[in-house]
Amino acid sequence: MKCPKCGFENPEGTLFCQECDWRVDYPYTPEKKRNPAVFSGLAVLLGIVTVLCAFVVGEGFAAAGIGAVGMVLSGYAIGVPRHVECDNKQLYTALAGLGIALNVVGFMYGLVLAVS
Numbered sequence: 001m002k003c004p005k006c007g008f009e010n011p012e013g014t015l016f017c018q019e020c021d022w023r024v025d026y027p028y029t030p031e032k033k034r035n036p037a038v039f040s041g042l043a044v045l046l047g048i049v050t051v052l053c054a055f056v057v058g059e060g061f062a063a064a065g066i067g068a069v070g071m072v073l074s075g076y077a078i079g080v081p082r083h084v085e086c087d088n089k090q091l092y093t094a095l096a097g098l099g100i101a102l103n104v105v106g107f108m109y110g111l112v113l114a115v116s
């Protein structure tokens, strides 16, 4: 009985893998890998769009709206590198942090524009 999760060769008749406790008669599908580069990149990209909307275009409502989405996404993105196996964890965390900063600044200024 080869374990579908870890590949350990268990003796015949084993129900739970002796190596990782997986039920050997259950198929194993590895958790979908999230790519922190994608999330961090999106966080920064949205942040840049938000800041551009607020400071360059002067669209307060757009900046506040995109900034709100960007803040949520960046907040999520900053946690992704911690939960996946990847290189450059610090870089992606820093990028997501930058995304948060840009989105917050753009969002706040967008709100000021929208109400004035």
Ligand SMILES: [Zn+2]
Pocket (backbone or CB within 6 Å): 003, 004, 005, 006, 007, 008, 017, 018, 019, 020, 021, 022
């Ligand atoms: Zn196993």
